[in-house]
Amino acid sequence: MKLATFLILIINVWVANAQDLNQTVAFANKLYEEKSYQNAMEAYKRALYFDAESNFATQIYPKVADCLYNIQDYRQATEYYELAYFSTEDQALKNQYLLKKISCFLIIQDYDYAEIEMLNLPEVLTDEESKEKIFYEAMLRFAKGEFPESKSAFSQIIEDSTIVNELFKKNDKISKISPRKAKILSIIMPGLGQLYVGDVKNGLNSFVLTTGLIALGLRSAILVSPLDAGISILPWFQRYYQGGYKKAEIIAVAKIQEKRYKVFNKLLDEVEKKQ
Amino acid sequence: MRILFLLLISFSTIAQDLYNFENSKKYGDYLLKSGQYELAGKEFERLVYFTPESDTLKTQLLKSYRLSNQTNIGIFRTKQLYPDAQTIPFAPALEYAKLLMQNKDWENARTFWTNNQNFKPDDKTIFNTTSEIFNNDFKAARNSLENIQNKEFYVAEGYKTILEKETHKKSPALAGIMSAVVPGTGKAYSNNWKDGLVSLFFTAGMAFQSYRNFNKHGVNNYRGWLYGGIGFGFYLGNIYGSVKSTKDFNKKKINKLQHEASDIFNSYY
Amino acid sequence: MKMKYIATSCLLLGLLLSKNDTSAQVGLYRNVLPDGNIKKEYTEAKNNQNEVQVLFSGLFLFYKTFFSSQDLTVCTFSPSCSEYGILAVKKFGMIKGGVMTMDRLTRCNGLTPQNYEIDKKTMLLKDEPGADNAVPVVSTIK
Numbered sequence: 001m002k003l004a005t006f007l008i009l010i011i012n013v014w015v016a017n018a019q020d021l022n023q024t025v026a027f028a029n030k031l032y033e034e035k036s037y038q039n040a041m042e043a044y045k046r047a048l049y050f051d052a053e054s055n056f057a058t059q060i061y062p063k064v065a066d067c068l069y070n071i072q073d074y075r076q077a078t079e080y081y082e083l084a085y086f087s088t089e090d091q092a093l094k095n096q097y098l099l100k101k102i103s104c105f106l107i108i109q110d111y112d113y114a115e116i117e118m119l120n121l122p123e124v125l126t127d128e129e130s131k132e133k134i135f136y137e138a139m140l141r142f143a144k145g146e147f148p149e150s151k152s153a154f155s156q157i158i159e160d161s162t163i164v165n166e167l168f169k170k171n172d173k174i175s176k177i178s179p180r181k182a183k184i185l186s187i188i189m190p191g192l193g194q195l196y197v198g199d200v201k202n203g204l205n206s207f208v209l210t211t212g213l214i215a216l217g218l219r220s221a222i223l224v225s226p227l228d229a230g231i232s233i234l235p236w237f238q239r240y241y242q243g244g245y246k247k248a249e250i251i252a253v254a255k256i257q258e259k260r261y262k263v264f265n266k267l268l269d270e271v272e273k274k275q
Numbered sequence: 276m277r278i279l280f281l282l283l284i285s286f287s288t289i290a291q292d293l294y295n296f297e298n299s300k301k302y303g304d305y306l307l308k309s310g311q312y313e314l315a316g317k318e319f320e321r322l323v324y325f326t327p328e329s330d331t332l333k334t335q336l337l338k339s340y341r342l343s344n345q346t347n348i349g350i351f352r353t354k355q356l357y358p359d360a361q362t363i364p365f366a367p368a369l370e371y372a373k374l375l376m377q378n379k380d381w382e383n384a385r386t387f388w389t390n391n392q393n394f395k396p397d398d399k400t401i402f403n404t405t406s407e408i409f410n411n412d413f414k415a416a417r418n419s420l421e422n423i424q425n426k427e428f429y430v431a432e433g434y435k436t437i438l439e440k441e442t443h444k445k446s447p448a449l450a451g452i453m454s455a456v457v458p459g460t461g462k463a464y465s466n467n468w469k470d471g472l473v474s475l476f477f478t479a480g481m482a483f484q485s486y487r488n489f490n491k492h493g494v495n496n497y498r499g500w501l502y503g504g505i506g507f508g509f510y511l512g513n514i515y516g517s518v519k520s521t522k523d524f525n526k527k528k529i530n531k532l533q534h535e536a537s538d539i540f541n542s543y544y
Numbered sequence: 545m546k547m548k549y550i551a552t553s554c555l556l557l558g559l560l561l562s563k564n565d566t567s568a569q570v571g572l573y574r575n576v577l578p579d580g581n582i583k584k585e586y587t588e589a590k591n592n593q594n595e596v597q598v599l600f601s602g603l604f605l606f607y608k609t610f611f612s613s614q615d616l617t618v619c620t621f622s623p624s625c626s627e628y629g630i631l632a633v634k635k636f637g638m639i640k641g642g643v644m645t646m647d648r649l650t651r652c653n654g655l656t657p658q659n660y661e662i663d664k665k666t667m668l669l670k671d672e673p674g675a676d677n678a679v680p681v682v683s684t685i686k
Contacts (some may be wrong), residue, residue: 024293043313050293050300106576149562150675206614224491243616248580257580264577469655477650512646519647523659 023049024058032063058087062097078113080150095121096124102136131157135271142264147171150247152274158218158270167263174259179252186245193248197255206244213237279289295408296325300332306367312343323356333357337370341377350375364443364520369544374403381410397423402432407442408536411529431541437532442526447521454517458510461517464523474513481506584608588630590621596638603629620654622668632673644673 028043044064047056065080078101085097097115105114118140121133138153147168155164177197186193191207194200217233288411299322319336326332327509340349353371357363363371363518368391375384388394389401400422407416417438423431445465458478462471479503489499494543586608589601607626619625628648633641648671660669 020292042317046293049305050298098637103572107572109576109578134283139573143577202613205610209611209614239613239616239618240614246616247614254580254582257578259578259580261579265574268570268573275570295608467656467659470651470653473653473655474650507648508642508646510600511643512648515640516647516650 001115007156008164017127021051021056024125025060037067037070069100070106073109078104081112095125106136106139111140114140154267158274163270166209167266171260171263174256177252177256179249180254183245183249186248190241190244191218194251197252199251202247210237210244213240288506302334307339314337315339316345324468330367334366334370337367337374341374345376346374350378360387361390363391365395366381369391376406376409381406395430397425403539404434404542405536407418408533409506413438430539438534441529441532445521447518450517450521451514454514461514462520465517465521467520474509474516478506478509478513481509508543562607588627591625600630600633619652620669621652621671622663622666625649625652628671628673635674
C-alpha cells in the first residue's frame with residue numbers, strides 16, 4: 001500500500017510535470033508551425049531550461065536548430081544540430097541533422113567543416129538522404145575547386161549530360177586564367193595584367209598613371225635635377241607601380257571568382273529546373 | 276490522509292507550471308544572470324503584470340532594461356510603475372537613478388534623488404558626487420563630497436583619492452603654443468612623440484622644399500607656393516592635432532578615473 | 545493526460561518525418577561561392593548639402609576611382625585618410641575639416657597603435673572624425 005501510494009504520487013508529479021512542460025512545448029510547436037521562429041525559439045529555450053530530466057531535449061534541440069536555420073543564424077544552428085545529433089540514437093534522425101549541418105556550413109562558406117560532416121555520414125543511406133548528400137557533395141567539391149568530383153556529382157542530379165559537360169567545359173576555361181601571370185605581365189608593363197583578365201578600365205588607368213609619373217620624373221630630371229626628381233617622384237612611382245601589379249593579381253582572382261560564381265549558379269538553375 | 280495527498284498533488288501541479296510565479300521568477304533570474312537581458316525584460320514584464328505590488332520584481336525589470344541598453348523604455352516604465360517619484364522605495368529608486376545616469380540626464384537625476392524620501396543624506400551626497408564625476412565636473416564633485424556626514428564611509432574615501440588624482444592634467448593651450456613655435460613639440464608634450472616627429476618631418480620637409488623652390492624659381496613660380504601651402508596645412512593641422520591629442524590625453528585619464536569611481540560605486544550600490 | 549502527451553509526441557514525430565520529404569531548396573545555396581565583387585561603393589560622397597560638399601565629393605570620387613584604386617593599401621586607419629577627409633569636411637566645414645585631415649595624414653604612420661581601438665573586421669585602427677573615443681562609464685554598471 002505504501003509503495004503504491006508512493007508510486008501514484010511520483011506518477012502524478014511526473015504527469016503534472018510532463019503536462020506543463022508539454023504545454024509549453026506544444027505552444028512552441030504551434031509558434032513554429034506558424035513560422036514565428038524567433039518566438040518559437042524563445043519558448044523552446046524556456047522549456048529546455050525547465051526540462052531538468054532532459055525528457056524533451058531530443059525533441060527540442062532539432063526544433064531550436066530549425067528555428068535558427070530559418071532565421072538565418074546558421075552558425076548557431078550548427079551548434080544545436082550538434083546537440084540534437086548527440087541527444088538521439090535514431091540513425092535516420094542523426095543523418096538528417098548531419099545533412100542540415102552540412103547545409104549550414106555550405107551557406108556560411110565553411111567548406112572544411114562541411115567536408116568533415118560529410119565524412120561523418122554513414123555509408124548506407126536512404127534514397128532521399130543520398131540525393132541530398134549528392135547535391136551537397138556537388139556544391140562542396142565545386143567550392144573546394146575539385147571539379148571532376150563536382151562534375152560527376154552534378155551529372156547524377158542533372159539528367160541532361162550535355163548541359164553539364166558544356167558548363168564544366170566553360171569552367172575549365174576559367175582555370176586557365178592565372179593570377180600569377182597577370183602579376184608578371186603587370187610587372188613587365190603596367191596595366192598589361194589587368195588587360196589580360198579583361199579589366200580595360202583598370203588596365204588603362206594603371207598604365208596612364210605609371211607612365212605619367214615616369215614622364216613627369218624624366219621631365220623634372222632634365223629640367224631641374226635628377227635628385228629633385230628622385231625625391232619627389234620616385235616614392236609615388238613605387239607606390240603606384242607596385243600597387244598596379246599587386247592589384248592585377250587581386251583583379252585576376254576576383255575575375256576567376258566572378259566567372260566561377262556564374263557557372264555555379266547556372267548549374268544550380270539546372271538543378272532547380274529539375275525539381 | 277487522502278486530503279493531505281490531494282493537497283500534495285495539487286501543490287505539486289502548481290509548482291510545476293512553467294509560467295507560474297515561482298518558475299517565471301526562477302527563469303527570469305537565470306536570464307538576468309546569464310546576460311540575456313532582453314529576454315529577461317520580457318519575463319519580468321509578465322511577472323510585474325501579474326504581481327504589480329512587488330518592488331523586487333520591478334527592480335529586476337528596470338535592471339533588465341538598463342543592462343539591455345533600453346534606457347528610455349526603462350525610464351518610461353518607471354514613471355508608469357511609480358507615478359510619484361518621491362516615494363519610490365530604495366531598491367527601484369536606485370535602479371532608476373542608474374537609468375537616469377546612464378541616459379546622461381544629469382539634471383533630472385539630481386532632482387530625482389534630492390526629492391526622494393527613501394535615500395539617506397549620505398546616499399544623496401554620493402549620488403551627486405558620482406554624477407558630477409561621470410559628467411566630468413570634478414570641481415563640483417569636490418564641493419559635493421564636502422557634505423558627507425560619515426567620514427569613514429569607504430565610497431566617500433575612495434572618491435576622495437580619485438578626486439585628488441584628477442589635478443595632474445596637461446594643458447591643451449600650452450600644447451598648441453608649443454606646436455606653433457616648433458612643430459611637433461605639442462604632440463611630444465602629450466606623450467605622442469612619434470606622431471610629433473612625423474609632423475616635424477612633414478612640415479620641415481615641405482618648408483625646405485618651398486624655400487628651395489622660391490630660391491630657384493623666384494616668387495612668381497607656383498612651385499614654392501604649392502609646397503609652402505601644403506607645409507602650412509601640415510603646420511596648422513599639427514597645432515590642431517596637438518591640442519586634440521592633449522585633450523584626448525586628459526580625457527583618457529579622466530575616463531580611467533571615472534571607471535575607478537564607477538567600480539567603487541557599483542561595489543556598494 | 546498521458547494520452548494527450550502520447551498523441552502530441554506522435555504528431556511531432558510525424559511532422560519531423562514529413563519534413564524529410566521536402567528536398568533541399570536550391571535558392572539557399574546561391575552564395576555558397578564568393579561572387580568576386582571587389583567594387584566598392586562610397587556612401588561618404590552621397591547626400592551632399594551644398595556646393596562645397598559637391599566639389600569635395602567629386603574630388604574624393606576622382607581620387608578614389610583613378611588613384612586610390614591603383615594604390616597599395618597603405619593607410620593604417622578605418623575609415624581611410626581620404627574617407628576621413630570627406631567626412632570631416634562634410635561635418636566641420638572646409639577649413640576645420642581640412643586642418644583635421646592634414647593632422648590625420650601625419651598621424652597615419654602606424655607608430656602609435658595603442659591610441660586607437662582596432663576594427664576587428666578590417667584589422668585597421670578606428671579613427672572617425674569627431675568621434676568620442678572614451679569608453680562610456682555609466683552603461684558598464686552591472
